[in-house]
Amino acid sequence: MKKAAALCRAAALLAALSFLICCFGCARVDYHTVRLFAMGSACTLTLEGTAGEDGDATPALAPLLARTEALLSHAVPDSAIARLNGAGSVTADDRLLAALRLCEELKAKTDGRFSLSVLPITSLWNFNAEHPAPPSEDAITAALAASRDSALFFDGDTVSRTGGTLDLGAVGKGYACDVLADALRERAETGLVAVGGSFAAVGTKAGRAWRIGVRDPFSESPTATLGTLLLSDACVSTSGSYEKTFTYEGVAYHHILDPKTGRPAESDLLSVTVVCESGTLSDALSTACFLVGANAAFSLAAEYGALLVAVKTDGTLLVSESLREDFSPARGWEAVYR
Amino acid sequence: MKRKWFSVLDLAVLLTVLALSLGGFLWLRTRERAESVSVFCGDECVFTLAFEDVEEPVSHTLQTERGTLTLLIEKDGVCVTDAACPDGVCARTGKIARAGESIVCAPLGVVVVLSGDGTVDGVTG
Numbered sequence: 400m401k402k403a404a405a406l407c408r409a410a411a412l413l414a415a416l417s418f419l420i421c422c423f424g425c426a427r428v429d430y431h432t433v434r435l436f437a438m439g440s441a442c443t444l445t446l447e448g449t450a451g452e453d454g455d456a457t458p459a460l461a462p463l464l465a466r467t468e469a470l471l472s473h474a475v476p477d478s479a480i481a482r483l484n485g486a487g488s489v490t491a492d493d494r495l496l497a498a499l500r501l502c503e504e505l506k507a508k509t510d511g512r513f514s515l516s517v518l519p520i521t522s523l524w525n526f527n528a529e530h531p532a533p534p535s536e537d538a539i540t541a542a543l544a545a546s547r548d549s550a551l552f553f554d555g556d557t558v559s560r561t562g563g564t565l566d567l568g569a570v571g572k573g574y575a576c577d578v579l580a581d582a583l584r585e586r587a588e589t590g591l592v593a594v595g596g597s598f599a600a601v602g603t604k605a606g607r608a609w610r611i612g613v614r615d616p617f618s619e620s621p622t623a624t625l626g627t628l629l630l631s632d633a634c635v636s637t638s639g640s641y642e643k644t645f646t647y648e649g650v651a652y653h654h655i656l657d658p659k660t661g662r663p664a665e666s667d668l669l670s671v672t673v674v675c676e677s678g679t680l681s682d683a684l685s686t687a688c689f690l691v692g693a694n695a696a697f698s699l700a701a702e703y704g705a706l707l708v709a710v711k712t713d714g715t716l717l718v719s720e721s722l723r724e725d726f727s728p729a730r731g732w733e734a735v736y737r
Numbered sequence: 738m739k740r741k742w743f744s745v746l747d748l749a750v751l752l753t754v755l756a757l758s759l760g761g762f763l764w765l766r767t768r769e770r771a772e773s774v775s776v777f778c779g780d781e782c783v784f785t786l787a788f789e790d791v792e793e794p795v796s797h798t799l800q801t802e803r804g805t806l807t808l809l810i811e812k813d814g815v816c817v818t819d820a821a822c823p824d825g826v827c828a829r830t831g832k833i834a835r836a837g838e839s840i841v842c843a844p845l846g847v848v849v850v851l852s853g854d855g856t857v858d859g860v861t862g
């Protein structure tokens with residue numbers, strides 16, 4: 400009798416468990432998500448297969464984030480950028496050279512408003528401090544003097560600088576997206592790489608475009624969106640004045656600094672989202688477009704074949720005409736295509 | 738000897754497992770409920786319609802180069818009711834209702850896709 404009862408209990412439990420597995424199994428799992436922290440940001444890798452199983456790309460990709468940070472961070476002693484800041488010149492690989500060249504080009508096209516040679520200024524404004532406060536006039540004047548007449552020079556695989564030391568904050572996340580996206584492509588796999596708010600969509604998600612929400616700059620919530628982008632084999636980055644802010648004596652300060660004034664940029668934009676093929680380009684352009692303002696932003700982006708979703712301070716949502724099919728505004732938002 | 742097939746503990750475990758599976762099942766359902774339907778003919782998006790704007794079932798007929806296809810759009814899903822394709826695969830797909838589901842009529846080059854806003858893969862900002 401006891402045996403029969405035990406058997407019956409085991410059978411019932413087994414039946415219930417298989418029901419449970421079946422219900423959760425209904426959602427076919429093609430991808431898994433890995434969360435990491437690198438480049439001063441939360442990173443998310445959405446990769447094919449099952450975590451920890453054969454073929455999981457995580458062990459191959461995750462170290463690349465730390466390696467990229469160790470290459471680009473001015474705060475990491477012996478990084479390429481730290482050496483360029485210290486000795487004044489460094490040898491670099493093709494990817495880094497291309498990124499630096501692109502930024503110098505953007506600097507020329509934005510009349511110096513987009514610049515990497517801003518470490519004297521960015522280190523003055525410590526947005527990560529516990530009680531941030533704006534620096535003094537004298538300190539800003541000194542930082543502006545230290546970053547004046549800065550330029551990069553390229554000779555073969557060597558890059559050298561004059562003037563201000565470099566801070567790659569405006570391109571680092573997009574750069575890291577490119578590094579990981581290329582690694583995924585080499586493995587002939589699809590996936591989604593997120594470094595902070597920068598994304599690289601590699602291929603499609605099982606035949607469908609990746610769906611990336613664009614943050615609503617008027618909302619306190621980091622998950623509130625103004626619309627959704629459909630991306631496949633594309634990168635996206637956003638610069639917004641809502642990110643990293645502090646209020647001091649009633650005045651709000653945001654983290655996108657204008658190298659011409661040494662202060663938070665005055666722009667008619669609240670946020671700019673850039674869609675294009677390269678992560679480095681989308682990241683750099685998002686900052687550059689924010690700095691030059693709405694009108695110049697669209698022509699600057701067009702020069703690089705990049706597409707924009709931009710929100711003006713008056714709430715107008717401007718979207719590149721070519722995004723019409725791949726962007727759908729959220730309820731309450733109306734897009735002006737241009 | 739008194740027959741005792743299940744103890745209180747057994748029942749508790751069973752009920753928990755059942756509640757979990759039911760909860761998970763319902764959560765997956767609501768999470769994936771589609772918010773809009775997009776109809777593509779070839780590469781072109783013919784129209785996109787939000788389900789909240791669908792009060793009464795509407796029938797919509799597409800004229801493609803290779804024949805007509807009729808859709809029935811209800812407030813909770815879409816199906817193909819009639820199509821000029823030889824295989825009839827699209828009509829046999831039945832009603833689709835969840836974000837990500839689609840109906841494909843390969844002979845006519847028509848694709849019906851459901852999407853939902855709650856299903857983004859990430860947020861840029």
Ligand SMILES: [Zn+2]
Nearest residue numbers: 820822827842
């Ligand atoms: Zn058909």
